[in-house]
Amino acid sequence: MDLALLRTFVTVHRAGSFTRAAALLGLSQPAVTSQIRTLERQLGRPLFLRQARGVTPTSIGEELAHKAAPHLDALVEIAEAGLDDEAFRTLHLAGPPEFTAERALPALTRLTRDPGHDFAVRAAFGTTEEVLEGLSAGHHDLAITTARPRGALFSVAPLCDEEHVLAAAPHWADAIGPVQAGPRGVTALAGVPLVEVHESLPFVSRYWASVFECRPTVSGAVIAPDLRAVLACAAAGAGLAVLPRYLCASAVARGDVVALHEPAVPPLRTYFLVVRTGTLALPHVARAHEWLLRASADWS
Template sequence: MDLDLLRTFLAVYRAGSLTGAAPSLGLSQPTVTAQVRSLEDQLGRQLFVRRARGVTPTPAADELAARIAPHVDALATVAIGEADPFATPVHLAGPAELTTARVLPALAGLVASGLKLRVTFGLAEDLLAGLAQRRFDLVVSTIRPRGRGFAATPLTDEEFVLVGPRGFDGDPRTAPLVAYAEELPIIRRYWRSVLGVRPPAGPAVVVPDLRGVLTCVRAGMGVSVLPRYLCAAELAAGDLVPLLDPPEPPINTLFAVTRAEPCRAGPAAVRDALLADAAQW
């Protein structure tokens, strides 16, 4: 079987799209598509389900990736040698808000030194599954992964704060809630740990991005619970106001997660840069 077909398959598997894999391979999107189809024909099995945005791997693709990834990666490492640790793109994944606000700025120096970065946003459980499947090299996770297949290094603790818009003088326990999910995940935890009760059922506004939640609160749509790093500038400017000042606000530990195996030079450099910068977060 052609090694180039396996390399292309693995790139598509990790990128989650045919178009996204093309730049890292130095190929056009039609060529990537043709190579994936050729591999599917040789195997007699469908590897990807085409979606409106990207592709979804089939169980056959998951099995193939698990079998070939260590060997293809090892061959690539031998081919590029140690002279250029950034010759292969680093596939980084994490929550959209934290990655945008903190993670990416911390990697500017590495990019200037030649790092090629491919970034994916998503929920922690999904991203950790992708890390295990070798779709990603490093995941910034809001939860500590389970199992022996991961190596998790604590980055920092994010503090949560209950905020309202400028001039808010009501009772936050009865105010409309703005959340990023119907289940009120962050709000529910804050209500229970600080107020000792469950939050009211049913948020007024649901926006699946904490940056959108911040915008809604700032516009006066209600109150919410946000990581302090995300709203520090708005709090300093008075556009948002903290509604409570608990002696021990809820916190959550963030982790830099790789697979429990020797780390390539590129992902290791990204992890080390994040650890160094996280002290300022």
């Protein structure tokens, strides 16, 4: 059986789509279709069921993927191990702008300073949907997301939890006074402008639901699609904001903003570290993946 056909088959199985697999393999979609048909003729059984959106494996396809994928991944690892140790690789990382800039990139920078870990880093920012699309298309090696992706194409590891803080400039804190949990807390915040990253108020809505047991009833006064800009606007007095603790901790310590409430159980958001299944066989991807997981133990 041709190993190239098996590689194409495993890629389609993981991608769930001939088109997506073609992008990962650097082939045309008709070439991928032709290879799968060739393999199906050799086996005398269909491997995929064609659907309106992508493909799903048959029982024979699942069995073949279960048997073949680990061996193909091992071959990739063997091939990579045989490369010159001095080869300089480029790691392509994608994730949300604030977390990637404040957490992931500084950690990887420390790794790249180690003489034993020679690779360059290229970063891209985007939403979870955008970075997963780029990862599935082969544009990125590692992705940081705020939602756990599903499907055989991706391998996922929880990275860390992000604690959220309700914060505002000191004059707002003085005007509002103590904020209680539950519906009474919302009453104390009535009339205070909101600063957010999107019109849908994703951070405020999550905090309101978790702490105040309701939904926000006003729109944002300032919308800026970067949490660092949201923090700057809140510190300037534009209104209250819900911010990751790691991002606003220094501003709170300086007194630029004040934490308005400290709930017993603060709202959290989980980050995930995602790779395409099989790519941890690549040494530079595996090293960066392990390093970020190790570094995240100190993130809070």
